[in-house]
Amino acid sequence: MKKGGYLDLFLTFARIGGFTFGGGYAMLPMLQKEVVENRNWATEEELLDYYAVGQCTPGVIAVNVATFIGHKEKGILGGIVATLGVIAPSFFIILLLAAVIRNFADNVYVAHALAGIRVAVAALVANAVMKLWKKSVKDILGIAIFVLVFLLSLIFSVSPIWVVVGAIVFGLLYGRFAPSRKGGAK
Amino acid sequence: MEVFFLLFYEFFKAGLFAIGGGLATLPFLYEMADKYTWFDVSILSDMIAISESTPGPLGVNMATYAGYNCGHAAAGVPGGILGALIATLGLITPSVIIIIMVAGFLKKFQENKLVTDAFYTLRPAVTALIAVACFTIIQTAMLNIPAFQAGGGLLTLFHIPAILLFALLFIAMNVWKKIHPIVFIAVAAAAGILLQL
Structure with missing residues (x-):
């Protein structure tokens, strides 16, 4: 199989989708491993950018990020292939459960396994956040933004859309009126 | 149809x-x-x-x-x-x-100054959003808030086996950085069944 071909794209995202328990953020550690470290399809910074766009565009975040990375690698068809890859495993699993085992979620072993998986996801995402912090928070301004957004989101449940819009407006104003920053965002 | x-x-x-x-x-x-x-x-x-x-x-x-x-x-x-x-x-x-x-x-x-300016402040903000999501995940995996609110005392708030498992996994993934996340998920699922989490 050719690395970086359509089949590779599909299978990589199928692997990511098949082991993402609990929504878009739980996908982050898998993306860092498969997409950033193993295949160099995107950098950590780009992943963050995709999450930012995924937050304020419609649809499921995991799908949005898959479309983004597929599109970056292989254009429009790549975006579609990566998206189909990320949803394929859960599609077949749900189909099977809906058709055959309707009380799957009530099974006691499933419940215990899931409790364990939730702990692993918590540790994996905590680790992922530490990696992201190193790449995205580069100065006092970054720390201030992080702390402010963390508190606004945690305590006041401010919608992610407003956070993203606010950060963009602030970034544009800051770039316009404080041009002393060197090197740009890269 | x-x-x-x-x-x-x-x-x-x-x-x-x-x-x-x-x-x-x-x-x-x-x-x-x-x-x-x-x-x-x-x-x-x-x-x-x-x-x-x-x-x-x-x-x-x-x-x-x-x-x-x-x-x-x-x-x-x-x-x-x-x-x-x-x-x-x-x-x-x-x-x-x-x-x-x-x-x-x-x-x-992507090389446009306005776009790089916007992403410069956006990245720490999105990192914070993900950190909040992480905080919530940690809470549901390791704290037993209903038991605590029912008056079970401070000890019932913490789900000790889950916290220990979290610590072990977190240390392991920082020591062996090459190990794939799937391995940790599989190990934790098995641990969940064995420890009856």
Whole structure:
């Protein structure tokens, strides 16, 4: 199989989708491993950018990020292939459960396994956040933004859309009126 | 036959207007339960339980499950499979189109100063959003808030085996950085069954 071909794209995202328990953020550690470290399809910074766009565009975040990375690698068809890859495993699993085992979620072993998986996801995402912090928070301004957004989101449940819009407006104003920053965002 | 067109239309609408992740599709599913005879509200809680206990994006899981139920009611098992396919594709079509447009735009303007300025402050902000999500995940995995609120004392708040497992996994993934996340997930699932978490 050719690395970086359509089949590779599909299978990589199928692997990511098949082991993402609990929504878009739980996908982050898998993306860092498969997409950033193993295949160099995107950098950590780009992943963050995709999450930012995924937050304020419609649809499921995991799908949005898959479309983004597929599109970056292989254009429009790549975006579609990566998206189909990320949803394929859960599609077949749900189909099977809906058709055959309707009380799957009530099974006691499933419940215990899931409790364990939730702990692993918590540790994996905590680790992922530490990696992201190193790449995205580069100065006092970054720390201030992080702390402010963390508190606004945690305590006041401010919608992610407003956070993203606010950060963009602030970034544009800051770039316009404080041009002393060197090197740009890269 | 027309039920399948309706199904596509309804899930396309949900995919177009549900902003910010899987649970944002819930209000649309409640509306569908109200409007059609495909499934009722009691099945919705089953759907959420199944979606949360299987891998994959929550919104997609819900669409597949709801689509199967609806198609099954109309035309048996083949109808269910077709319904699942149509509902799932309906849900993701709007966001795929929008993201491909945005991605094309960003590719063209990624060196533009306005875009780099915007992302410079956006990245720490999004890191904070993900950190909050992480905080919530840690809370549900390791704290037993209902038992604490019921007056069980401070010790009942902490789910000690889960906290120990978290610490072990976290140390392990920082010592052996090459190990794939799938391995940790599999180990934790086994530990969950053994320790009856």
